Amino acid sequence: MKKVYKIDVDCANCANKMETAAKKTPGVKDASVSFMTLKMHVEFEDGQDPATVMQAVRKNCKKVEDDCEIYL
Amino acid sequence: MNKKQKKMLIRILASAVMMVVLAFIPAEGILQFVLYMIPYLTVGYDILWKALKGIKNRQVFDENFLMAVATVGAVALAVYDRSGDYTEAIAVMLFYQVGEWFQSYAVGKSRRNISELMDIRPDYANIEVDGKLQQVDPDEVEVGSVIVVQPGEKVPLDGVILEGNSTLNTSALTGESLPREAKPGDEIISGCINMNGLLKVKTTKEFGESTVSKILDLVENASSRKSRSENFISKFARIYTPAVCFSALALAVLPPVVRMTLLGLTADWGTWIYRALTFLVISCPCALVISIPLSFFAGIGGASKAGILVKGSNYLETLSQTKIVVFDKTGTLTQGNFEVSGIHHNEMENHKLLEYAALAESASSHPISRSLQRAYGQELDRSRVSDIQEIAGSGVIAQVDGHQVAAGNDKLMNKIGVPFIPCHSVGTIIHMAVDGQYMGHIVISDIVKPRAKQAVQELKRAGIRLTVMLTGDAKKVADNVASSLGIDRVFSELLPGDKVEKVETLLQQKPGRDKLAFVGDGINDAPVLGRADIGIAMGALGSDAAIEAADVVLMDDDPMQIVKAIRISRKCLRIVYENIVFAIGVKVICLVLGALGFANMWLAIFADVGVMILAVLNAIRALFVKKL
Numbered sequence: 001m002k003k004v005y006k007i008d009v010d011c012a013n014c015a016n017k018m019e020t021a022a023k024k025t026p027g028v029k030d031a032s033v034s035f036m037t038l039k040m041h042v043e044f045e046d047g048q049d050p051a052t053v054m055q056a057v058r059k060n061c062k063k064v065e066d067d068c069e070i071y072l
Numbered sequence: 073m074n075k076k077q078k079k080m081l082i083r084i085l086a087s088a089v090m091m092v093v094l095a096f097i098p099a100e101g102i103l104q105f106v107l108y109m110i111p112y113l114t115v116g117y118d119i120l121w122k123a124l125k126g127i128k129n130r131q132v133f134d135e136n137f138l139m140a141v142a143t144v145g146a147v148a149l150a151v152y153d154r155s156g157d158y159t160e161a162i163a164v165m166l167f168y169q170v171g172e173w174f175q176s177y178a179v180g181k182s183r184r185n186i187s188e189l190m191d192i193r194p195d196y197a198n199i200e201v202d203g204k205l206q207q208v209d210p211d212e213v214e215v216g217s218v219i220v221v222q223p224g225e226k227v228p229l230d231g232v233i234l235e236g237n238s239t240l241n242t243s244a245l246t247g248e249s250l251p252r253e254a255k256p257g258d259e260i261i262s263g264c265i266n267m268n269g270l271l272k273v274k275t276t277k278e279f280g281e282s283t284v285s286k287i288l289d290l291v292e293n294a295s296s297r298k299s300r301s302e303n304f305i306s307k308f309a310r311i312y313t314p315a316v317c318f319s320a321l322a323l324a325v326l327p328p329v330v331r332m333t334l335l336g337l338t339a340d341w342g343t344w345i346y347r348a349l350t351f352l353v354i355s356c357p358c359a360l361v362i363s364i365p366l367s368f369f370a371g372i373g374g375a376s377k378a379g380i381l382v383k384g385s386n387y388l389e390t391l392s393q394t395k396i397v398v399f400d401k402t403g404t405l406t407q408g409n410f411e412v413s414g415i416h417h418n419e420m421e422n423h424k425l426l427e428y429a430a431l432a433e434s435a436s437s438h439p440i441s442r443s444l445q446r447a448y449g450q451e452l453d454r455s456r457v458s459d460i461q462e463i464a465g466s467g468v469i470a471q472v473d474g475h476q477v478a479a480g481n482d483k484l485m486n487k488i489g490v491p492f493i494p495c496h497s498v499g500t501i502i503h504m505a506v507d508g509q510y511m512g513h514i515v516i517s518d519i520v521k522p523r524a525k526q527a528v529q530e531l532k533r534a535g536i537r538l539t540v541m542l543t544g545d546a547k548k549v550a551d552n553v554a555s556s557l558g559i560d561r562v563f564s565e566l567l568p569g570d571k572v573e574k575v576e577t578l579l580q581q582k583p584g585r586d587k588l589a590f591v592g593d594g595i596n597d598a599p600v601l602g603r604a605d606i607g608i609a610m611g612a613l614g615s616d617a618a619i620e621a622a623d624v625v626l627m628d629d630d631p632m633q634i635v636k637a638i639r640i641s642r643k644c645l646r647i648v649y650e651n652i653v654f655a656i657g658v659k660v661i662c663l664v665l666g667a668l669g670f671a672n673m674w675l676a677i678f679a680d681v682g683v684m685i686l687a688v689l690n691a692i693r694a695l696f697v698k699k700l
Binding site: 010011013015016035037038063064066067 | 076121122125126129131172175176179183187298302306309361362365369
């Protein structure tokens, strides 16, 4: 399953960091962050609940880049 | 400016004003320290906080950490020296924040620029219910519904015009400012703006499948594919930051220890710690990590403004290294629709001859017969035709207005025993015989696009080593088109599968660093688009297969767009390299100066913030592609 989330982040490199963090989160099959459109595309692994996974993604992103936000 | 930026600006200004005021206040000792800490914390508290959080989350070595250590160190040094010179420490923080603010503002500005230009998402569709217009979500409109597009509105879904004439503004899609005429029967694509007439459109696609959705998807996903330069920079930053931190530590500790133990001099801790802190400020990698992704962001944005959609920064990079361009002929260099280009040796009026030919061929749906009908240009009265006999591979014989009309190639003429005049023109020749009398022949050919020749020449000038044309057409036709355009190599009479093979051979023959681009119209050349180093689909509006298979999509079908795409990519990559060389160069020089003690904190601030601002400004240049 794929979902798109709106995000807020200040610099292109921070967006890259978020992308790496999101990819490493368990339950996420693939993720990509578009700095241009401020959107995060997340592909979830089968049988995962997007809402819970996204909480973890958000937490991991905050870890690498304090100044970011994912609008869930 | 958004809320965050406004807040930051106020903090920067407040802190700067306090610094000026403090310069006139004669305070000493503890009081001075406390007073100076107010502007320092005002401007830098979040950096210190982020650095602490970074340490907690084991993301130690980032810019925040560098800045926190450098400024806290400088403050500590001033306390230790009892010099009371806190200005430098605060200035480092202040200017660092100015730089950050500036880049955030610049990015926001260019993002808005791009998104305004790509603002093609329709908000609603009009449906007529009981004679009244109702606005509905484009997502809810079913295929085959009739929608109404009023003047000034965006066309929300792909479809066919049922009623109404208008001009369409396609500039958001193609970058082409010339309006396009639209009349009943024309296909219409979503994302165009209806300029003057009321149109009734029968939709042919759902919203999710419409051109507009496809394009938006593509643009939004563009930056997810990283280029080699970007990967290089993020790897570089990962090694670089810890490396400079340890170098700085070594610079602070080793020389004093050596001086004390081996040389018997005083340790002079203050000087060396100051140099180490300067070193830290200089080394901040912001200029690189910010400007490189920003250059690609601006390059891709600028390209989409010009109607060139690049699916990722890696493709922009590959495109800039292109040395070989392989074209598909039909639809890429030529119009792809066959037109009557000449009528020779005719014994009757041109128009009459065309009329007979069109009528005789009226039962066929072959492109040739359609081009005859187009050239004739009037409604055909099919009742005038009877006894149509199609002779496979030769032509047709039919009764038209009581005359026997034969239309076909050399074989047909030989078969019915009519002597004919062979044609020297290139194209498909249709000989005409009426009641056994030779009446001349009609030449039908695919027309070369008006700017194809110019495009090939410009490509050569832009340093493309080899141009190749692949086509399924006859050798005579292919050679003629190629020589008229100045194409280096031609492979003709190819089946679709052969094209992939040819591209593979070309890929093997080329030197490793040169890249090969294939340009096609996406109609049955999707495998080739995928096989080439970079696949460019042109005139792709409405062709899903092309949008999916290609790496670069040209929304217009003007061959000059290929040249433009290559120029945009070259400009973007030039900016990327300029920034890499400039930023690393200045930093290396300043680092050496800093280590040797020739650089003070102010030079360090320039090496950090100044370089970053210059690099960001340079990166934004990639957005401007109009004159390329």
